[in-house]
Amino acid sequence: MLWFRRDLRLDDHPALAAAAADGPVVPVFVLDPALADAGARVDALHACLRSLSDAMDGALVVRSGDPAVEIPRLVSETGATAVHVTGDFAPYGRRRDKRVAAALDVPLVSTGTPYAVPPGAVLNGKDQPYQVFSAYCRAWRERGWPSPVDAVDVSWVRDVAGVDVPETPLSLSPEAALERWHEFLDDSLSAYSSDRDRPDVDGTSRMSIALKFGLVHPRTLLADLGRRARSDHARKLGDELCWREFYADVLFHHPRSAWHDLRDALAGMEYADPASPEVAPLVEAWREGRTGFPIVDAGMRQLREEGWMHNRVRMITASFLVKDLHVWWPLGARHFLDLLYDGDIASNNHGWQWVAGTGTDAAPYFRVFNPTTQGRKFDPQGDYVRRYVPELRHISGAAVHEPGDQRGDYPEPIVDHAVERRVALERYQAARST
DNA sequence: ATCCGGTTGTA
DNA sequence: ACAACCGGA
Numbered sequence: 001m002l003w004f005r006r007d008l009r010l011d012d013h014p015a016l017a018a019a020a021a022d023g024p025v026v027p028v029f030v031l032d033p034a035l036a037d038a039g040a041r042v043d044a045l046h047a048c049l050r051s052l053s054d055a056m057d058g059a060l061v062v063r064s065g066d067p068a069v070e071i072p073r074l075v076s077e078t079g080a081t082a083v084h085v086t087g088d089f090a091p092y093g094r095r096r097d098k099r100v101a102a103a104l105d106v107p108l109v110s111t112g113t114p115y116a117v118p119p120g121a122v123l124n125g126k127d128q129p130y131q132v133f134s135a136y137c138r139a140w141r142e143r144g145w146p147s148p149v150d151a152v153d154v155s156w157v158r159d160v161a162g163v164d165v166p167e168t169p170l171s172l173s174p175e176a177a178l179e180r181w182h183e184f185l186d187d188s189l190s191a192y193s194s195d196r197d198r199p200d201v202d203g204t205s206r207m208s209i210a211l212k213f214g215l216v217h218p219r220t221l222l223a224d225l226g227r228r229a230r231s232d233h234a235r236k237l238g239d240e241l242c243w244r245e246f247y248a249d250v251l252f253h254h255p256r257s258a259w260h261d262l263r264d265a266l267a268g269m270e271y272a273d274p275a276s277p278e279v280a281p282l283v284e285a286w287r288e289g290r291t292g293f294p295i296v297d298a299g300m301r302q303l304r305e306e307g308w309m310h311n312r313v314r315m316i317t318a319s320f321l322v323k324d325l326h327v328w329w330p331l332g333a334r335h336f337l338d339l340l341y342d343g344d345i346a347s348n349n350h351g352w353q354w355v356a357g358t359g360t361d362a363a364p365y366f367r368v369f370n371p372t373t374q375g376r377k378f379d380p381q382g383d384y385v386r387r388y389v390p391e392l393r394h395i396s397g398a399a400v401h402e403p404g405d406q407r408g409d410y411p412e413p414i415v416d417h418a419v420e421r422r423v424a425l426e427r428y429q430a431a432r433s434t
Numbered sequence: 435a436t437c438c439g440g441t442t443g444t445a
Numbered sequence: 446a447c448a449a450c451c452g453g454a
Contacts (some may be wrong), residue, residue, distance in 0.1 A: 124453070132452050134439065197441075224445065232445045421443085
């Protein structure tokens with residue numbers, strides 16, 4: 001039996017190869033009620049499951065319920081002699097897999113991971129986990145990763161009863177993701193290093209959703225990049241894949257950092273109460289994209305409309321919540337996870353902690369993003385803002401980023417950035433000296 | 435020990 | 446230029 005989780009593909013799949021070596025394979029997915037409130041990405045999950053089921057002519061068995069009940073039940077129904085999985089390294093997945101293994105009377109066999117390098121496998125000179133990206137990345141490259149695994153012939157066991165996958169308007173499949181990947185390699189990799197920071201340009205690989213659900217394995221992408229090893233652009237994209245692996249590694253070593261400050265250096269930090277009458281409307285304006293800062297609002301509206309936000313803008317909008325509105329990062333991390341199709345607890349929540357200054361790579365605390373400067377720099381023609389903020393479409397060029405009288409119905413800035421920057425710096429100073 | 439590096443902003 | 450951090454080699 002192969003129990004699929006975040007590995008919803010048939011190619012380059014070590015656990016599938018291991019299962020197929022045992023004989024005919026029962027392909028299973030369990031819709032876990034504990035993850036049913038996972039926001040937008042439940043739709044993305046259903047889209048991935050539909051394409052996976054199609055790829056095996058409908059053999060996929062979908063059950064709904066607690067995996068610790070459903071998986072043992074399927075084993076006894078089918079007489080499976082082992083349950084094969086790809087390892088899961090996030091806190092919930094690790095707890096769930098322990099419960100399932102304990103409830104089974106056949107082995108739960110874990111083969112492979114969703115990463116090129118398994119979380120926990122790279123340690124520093126003192127045999128400790130890395131706490132900064134650049135050092136981790138160097139060691140990660142040095143360790144290296146295996147080539148993609150060859151396709152295997154699988155005989156699927158059919159006609160095991162299951163439930164239907166819910167309908168969804170989304171369409172996601174490994175084939176479409178790889179098609180996008182090859183288009184990206186052909187058309188956009190040659191400008192990646194700079195265009196990746198440009199939300200107005202379609203310059204990123206857009207592989208985040210495919211990686212989240214395992215439609216493709218990062219090893220597949222890294223193998224293609226390895227064939228372009230002399231390209232600085234390929235190396236830069238390798239770095240971005242490494243950020244994903246680094247944060248998975250950090251979460252593996254520090255499961256609590258999913259929702260708590262990784263470092264306690266700012267334990268005494270004073271935050272605004274998001275439920276208070278003064279702050280609640282500001283947080284709501286942030287969520288809805290009407291802060292009066294065009295690049296922030298464009299990003300928050302892109303998130304609502306598309307379930308995706310450009311990474312540069314994720315940093316800008318996160319910095320605004322944390323440093324201009326002084327709200328503790330988990331509120332923002334929760335909001336992103338609710339709306340992002342690619343929402344991943346390790347990358348998302350540690351990215352937020354990076355911005356907040358409580359995580360790895362402790363950015364010097366005085367590094368506060370200026371939303372206007374960031375807009376001018378990374379959306380230089382203003383095209384990104386005009387795409388998502390219709391109220392500003394009558395303003396041409398970079399002037400969309402500037403405050404002024406011509407902005408019509410568009411809101412006035414809800415805070416004075418220069419003032420809030422100083423407040424943030426004072427609070428960081430105070431927290432550091434406690 | 436000492437130096438490097440870092441998704442930055444303001445003067 | 447400077448702010449003025451800190452893990453890692």
